[in-house]
Amino acid sequence: MTVVLVADDDADIRDLVAFKLEQAGLEVITAEDGQQAVEQARAHRPTLAVLDVSMPALSGIDVCRMLRADPATAGMLIIMLTARVQEQDVEGGFSAGADDYVTKPFSPRELISRIQALLTRTRA
Amino acid sequence: MSPPTSVARLLTRAFAVLALLIVVSGLSGAGTALVQHQTVEQLTDHVLPLQLQNAELRAAMSDGQRGLRGYLLSGDPTLLGNYYSAHADYKTSADDLRGMATGGEGVAIEAQLDRAEAWWAVAERQRQVLPRSDEAARFVDQGSALFLAFESANTGLDTALGDRADRLRDRSETLGVGTTAALVALTLAAALVAALTAVRTTRRITGPLGRLVTVLDDLGRGRYGRRAPTGDGPVEIRAVAAAVNNLAEQADRVRREEEEIARLRGEIRVLNTRVRQHLAVDSAMQEAATGLVATLGAEHAVLRIAAAADAPKMVTRHSAAGAAGSLDALACADIAWLGEHDLWLTADATDVNAVDVGDPVPDPEAAGWRAAGAGPVLTVAVTNGDTRLGALTLLRAAGRPGWSPVEIRLAESVAGDLGRGLHHARLFEQEQRLVAQLKELDSVKTDFMSTVSHELRTPLTSIAGYVEMLRDEDAGEVTPAQGRMLDVIKRNTTRLRALIEDLLILSRIEAGTFRTRRQTVDLAAIAGTVAAEAAEAAAKTGVTLTVDLAGPLPVDADKEQLDRVVEGLLSNAVKFAPGGTVTVTGRADAGEVVLCVADTGMGVPDAEQGQLFSRFFRATNAIHLAIPGTGLGLAIVRTIVENHDGTIEMTSAENDGTTVTVRLPLAGDRVAA
Numbered sequence: 152m153t154v155v156l157v158a159d160d161d162a163d164i165r166d167l168v169a170f171k172l173e174q175a176g177l178e179v180i181t182a183e184d185g186q187q188a189v190e191q192a193r194a195h196r197p198t199l200a201v202l203d204v205s206m207p208a209l210s211g212i213d214v215c216r217m218l219r220a221d222p223a224t225a226g227m228l229i230i231m232l233t234a235r236v237q238e239q240d241v242e243g244g245f246s247a248g249a250d251d252y253v254t255k256p257f258s259p260r261e262l263i264s265r266i267q268a269l270l271t272r273t274r275a
Numbered sequence: 276m277s278p279p280t281s282v283a284r285l286l287t288r289a290f291a292v293l294a295l296l297i298v299v300s301g302l303s304g305a306g307t308a309l310v311q312h313q314t315v316e317q318l319t320d321h322v323l324p325l326q327l328q329n330a331e332l333r334a335a336m337s338d339g340q341r342g343l344r345g346y347l348l349s350g351d352p353t354l355l356g357n358y359y360s361a362h363a364d365y366k367t368s369a370d371d372l373r374g375m376a377t378g379g380e381g382v383a384i385e386a387q388l389d390r391a392e393a394w395w396a397v398a399e400r401q402r403q404v405l406p407r408s409d410e411a412a413r414f415v416d417q418g419s420a421l422f423l424a425f426e427s428a429n430t431g432l433d434t435a436l437g438d439r440a441d442r443l444r445d446r447s448e449t450l451g452v453g454t455t456a457a458l459v460a461l462t463l464a465a466a467l468v469a470a471l472t473a474v475r476t477t478r479r480i481t482g483p484l485g486r487l488v489t490v491l492d493d494l495g496r497g498r499y500g501r502r503a504p505t506g507d508g509p510v511e512i513r514a515v516a517a518a519v520n521n522l523a524e525q526a527d528r529v530r531r532e533e534e535e536i537a538r539l540r541g542e543i544r545v546l547n548t549r550v551r552q553h554l555a556v557d558s559a560m561q562e563a564a565t566g567l568v569a570t571l572g573a574e575h576a577v578l579r580i581a582a583a584a585d586a587p588k589m590v591t592r593h594s595a596a597g598a599a600g601s602l603d604a605l606a607c608a609d610i611a612w613l614g615e616h617d618l619w620l621t622a623d624a625t626d627v628n629a630v631d632v633g634d635p636v637p638d639p640e641a642a643g644w645r646a647a648g649a650g651p652v653l654t655v656a657v658t659n660g661d662t663r664l665g666a667l668t669l670l671r672a673a674g675r676p677g678w679s680p681v682e683i684r685l686a687e688s689v690a691g692d693l694g695r696g697l698h699h700a701r702l703f704e705q706e707q708r709l710v711a712q713l714k715e716l717d718s719v720k721t722d723f724m725s726t727v728s729h730e731l732r733t734p735l736t737s738i739a740g741y742v743e744m745l746r747d748e749d750a751g752e753v754t755p756a757q758g759r760m761l762d763v764i765k766r767n768t769t770r771l772r773a774l775i776e777d778l779l780i781l782s783r784i785e786a787g788t789f790r791t792r793r794q795t796v797d798l799a800a801i802a803g804t805v806a807a808e809a810a811e812a813a814a815k816t817g818v819t820l821t822v823d824l825a826g827p828l829p830v831d832a833d834k835e836q837l838d839r840v841v842e843g844l845l846s847n848a849v850k851f852a853p854g855g856t857v858t859v860t861g862r863a864d865a866g867e868v869v870l871c872v873a874d875t876g877m878g879v880p881d882a883e884q885g886q887l888f889s890r891f892f893r894a895t896n897a898i899h900l901a902i903p904g905t906g907l908g909l910a911i912v913r914t915i916v917e918n919h920d921g922t923i924e925m926t927s928a929e930n931d932g933t934t935v936t937v938r939l940p941l942a943g944d945r946v947a948a
Contacts, residue, residue, distance in 0.1 A: 163737040167744070174749060234732045256736035256772055259743055 153270065154178045154195055158188035158214065159203040159232065168201055171259045175267065185209025189217055192224050198273075199228040199266060202249075212247045219248035228269055232257070281510040282480055289472035293465055300461035307454035311447050318443040325380065326436040328372045329387075333429045335364035336391055340422055343398050347415065350406035358402065362395065383435065387428035394421040483508025487516055494523055499530065536681050542570045543685045547692040556580075556589065556700040563667070563693045564593035571682050573669040574598040575647050578693070579610050580657065580665035586701055589665075599672065605643025610666045612637045617656045618687070622677040624649040624670070644670065651677040655690045659698035667693070724782035728775045735775065739768045777907035780839075784914050795942045796834045798841075798868050799826025799861050805841040806859050809849060817854040818874075824861040828868040829942040836915045843912045844872040844935050850904070851897065852876030852932065866941050873934040879927040887925055888913045896929070912937075 155177050159165045162183075169179040180195050182188035186208040192200055200218070202211035209217075211231055218224040231252040245252070250269055253262050342357030369388050376384045401414040486507060493501040502523060503516035546566035553559035564576040575594045582588040592602045612634070613619070619633030624644035630636060633654070636644075644652050650673035657665040667690045669678070678686075744750060746761045753761065806822045813820045830837070841859075848857040855875035862869055879887060879894045886892045893906040916923045921939035 161733050161737065164733065164740070167737065167740045170744070170749070234729055234736075255732045256739045259740045260747065 152178045153199070154180060154197040155266070156180050156182060156188065156191055156195070156197040156200040158182040158185070158191075158200065158206065158211070160184055160206045161203070164203070164232075167259055168262065171263045172266070175263055185211065185214045188214045192218055192227065193221070196224065197227065199230065199270060201230050201232060201262075201266070204231055204233040215247040215249055228273060230262075230266060230269065280479075282512070285476065285479060285509060289468070289475070292468050293472070296461055296465045296468060300458060300465070303457050303461070304454055307450050307457070311450045311454075314443050314447045314450070318440055318447075321375070321377065322436055322440045322443065325372070325375050326433060326440065328368060328375060329429060329433050329436065332365065332368040332372055332387075332391070333426070333433075335361050335368050336394070336422070336425060336429075337361075339365060339395070339398065340418070343401060343418075344415065347401060347404075347406045347411045355402065358398070362398075365391065365395070380432065380435070383428070383432045387425065387432055390421065390425040390428050394418060394425050397421050479509060480512065483512040483516075487512060487519065490516075491519060494519075494526075499523070499527055539570065539681065539685055542566075543689060546570060547689060550689065550692055551696050553696065553700070556586075556697055556704070557591065559693065559696045559700060560589065560591035561593070563689055564591050567667070567669060567686065567689055568593050568595050571669060571686065572671070574672045574675075575600065575602055575605075575649070575668075575670040577602055577605050577668045577670075578657070578665065579606070579608075579668070580697065581610060581663075583664070583701070586704075600648030600670075601646050602643075604646040605640070605668065605670075608639040608643045612640060613654070613656060613663070613666055617658070618683065619654040620652070620678060620683065622651050623673075624652045625673070648672055650675055653678040653683060653686055655683070655687045657690045657694045657697065659694045664694055664697050721782050721785065724778060728779040728782070731771075731775050735768060735772055739765070739772070742768060774907070777911060781907055781911050781914065784836075784911065784918065793831050793833060795829050796832055796837065797826055798828040798830050798832075798837060798870060798939065799824040801834065801837050802841050802859055802861055802870060805838060805845060809842070809845045812846070813849045813857065816849060818849050818852055819856045820849075821856065821858045822860075823858070825863070826861065828861050828863055828870075830868050830919070830939045831942045832919050832939065836919075840912050840915050840937065841870070841872075843908045844870075844937070847904075847908055848872050848874035848876065848933070848935075851878075855932070863941055867938045868941050870937045870939075871934060873932060875932040878929040878931050878933050879925070880929050884925065884927055887927075888923070 155172050157168045165181050172179045180191050182191045185206045202214050204211040215229050229249045231249045234255040339358050339361035342354045345354035372384055397418045404410040487503050490501050490503040503519045505513050505516045550559050550563045560578045564578050568576045578591040580589040590606045592606050616633045620631045647670050649670035651671045654666050654668040656663050657667050742765050810820055852874035858873045860871045877896050883894050888909050913923050916937055923937050925935050927933040
């Protein structure tokens with residue numbers, strides 16, 4: 152079973168993403184901040200992580216960098232959720248090692264299809 | 276070189292010689308004439324009449340002898356009558372002769388007359404004898420002898436007189452020739468003296484005068500080093516030469532002083548320029564103090580600026596290298612004592628009552644002067660025209676010369692410029708503070724806008740996400756009524772989202788944080804692409820989209836932002852002209868790229884056109900028709916265009932349509948990307 156980590160400090164968005172992922176038949180684990188996200192990722196080794204960029208403790212970009220730096224989690228798929236459209240944020244995300252990014256506000260439908268596309272592409 | 280004489284003496288001497296010559300000449304002429312006159316007079320008045328009278332005497336005697344002899348020979352009494360007549364003549368003649376005799380010839384005349392008398396005595400006796408008698412004959416011989424004696428005496432006198440007349444004539448002639456010769460000689464001598472005098476005058480007066488004139492000419496031509504020779508020519512010319520030299524020296528001194536003043540003025544002008552260039556008060560003050568010490572040759576300069584409402588008290592001081600004395604006391608001294616005067620001047624700082632100009636100074640000030648070891652002290656007010664800001668004090672060491680009027684003027688000019696500079700600097704500082712406050716305020720506002728917009732997104736994401744899930748029936752079936760309501764929520768969420776996006780963009784553009792990547796881009800290409808993208812939306816609302824782009828239209832711009840401009844204008848036009856026509860034209864015109872977006876839509880009411888580019892403004896007719904919009908689109912377009920040094924203008928008529936014209940500078944001759 153494919154495990155997806157959803158890390159966002161906003162519980163409503165966490166629930167929304169989790170609901171859609173579970174509906175798509177994926178197992179979801181959640182984290183409320185960056186620190187938790189890193190711990191969860193190390194503990195459960197999810198296939199994919201959805202990381203909000205602006206989180207307390209550690210930002211999504213920091214988490215992404217740490218996961219990429221750790222050989223145990225380096226191969227994880229990572230999608231960034233960003234509330235900013237500035238290019239430097241997007242570039243920051245990619246340079247930290249994100250596979251894709253989705254800007255807020257986003258359509259849940261679109262997010263799920265992007266996640267599924269990424270999973271399918273990797274499996275193939 | 277001869278000892279100096281005066282022109283007067285020279286001329287006097289020359290004219291004295293001439294006058295003497297003329298007098299001598301006149302006297303000698305007159306003397307000769309007198310002598311000549313006497314000679315002629317002697318000749319005509321004495322010698323010649325005497326000679327004549329002598330001849331007459333002889334004639335009378337001869338007549339007497341002839342008459343007597345004839346009578347005695349012939350006995351003719353007529354002849355005896357002749358004898359008597361001759362005797363009478365003789366007597367007259369003898370008396371005349373005797374009367375005319377003077378000195379020398381008297382003796383000769385008397386001797387002659389004695390002989391004549393002797394003859395006459397014999398003749399009387401003869402006459403008494405009988406004519407033609409023997410006695411008569413005897414007497415004839417006796418008479419003849421006596422007559423011969425008389426004749427001889429008479430002839431002797433005549434000869435003597437003739438000789439004397441000849442001598443007199445000779446003398447007269449000699450005198451005449453001598454006089455003429457003397458006169459000629461004297462005239463020649465006078466002419467020679469005059470000529471010599473002329474030559475000497477030329478040599479001794481004209482020569483030195485000419486040299487003096489040359490020197491004056493040279494001085495006039497600017498050869499200020501020239502001096503007249505003072506050991507040349509007569510006393511007067513030497514005096515004039517000395518006076519000329521004196522004047523030249525004086526002029527030299529004045530000129531040097533003026534040059535010094537001009538140099539000082541120049542330096543002060545430069546100093547003033549430097550002072551004015553400082554916008555910061557303290558550096559301007561330091562510049563002024565340092566410059567004044569160097570330029571005006573002061574030992575110390577102290578600039579005290581009194582505290583003002585919005586500025587603290589400021590003191591700047593500068594001392595020349597190696598200057599003795601301390602400025603500490605003076606720097607602390609209060610300047611309130613300055614009163615209403617603009618100038619305080621003293622040549623002797625040790626005597627507080629010896630202030631030449633201004634009020635007597637208070638003790639702290641005087642103590643400050645003494646501590647600085649000052650002699651001459653000059654204080655001028657630093658004003659900005661009407662308000663006294665402070666004072667500039669210049670101090671020279673004791674014993675040094677006082678402050679000249681020129682130096683005072685220059686110090687005042689620096690103080691004046693400094694005063695104005697201070698005023699400007701204070702204004703500038705106030706302005707700087709204001710600008711900083713405004714910047715801070717603006718940054719706070721921008722941050723606020725950014726934060727608010729950003730923070731709004733998170734809840735908006737939840738709302739939009741959950742509405743979408745409900746609408747997708749992820750949570751179960753939705754009734755048609757519920758569906759319509761969810762659509763309303765969704766539409767308003769989208770609108771809110773657009774509003775937040777636009778706000779965010781606008782705040783970023785205004786804050787300058789929006790990244791602009793200027794490069795030469797082709798506006799025709801951009802407009803073409805955007806128009807093609809908008810074609811579908813236009814077709815949906817029945818809008819005919821016409822594109823007429825005379826590319827390439829190179830502009831230096833950020834491509835993304837230009838995209839936004841064209842997109843904003845096009846979506847507006849399409850939105851407000853359903854079923855109408857939208858025309859996009861682009862062309863280059865006089866160094867500008869002109870992009871026009873014209874529609875045949877509802878237009879904007881005249882009264883509202885001026886507000887069209889304001890934020891959140893929406894035309895009333897658009898609101899009535901419930902056409903969606905944030906009211907930020909044109910504000911964003913205008914901000915971007917203005918950031919690119921362009922202009923935007925709109926012409927619109929209600930119900931006829933709107934034309935928006937954007938002008939951007941044409942990018943050089945670079946090729947469009």
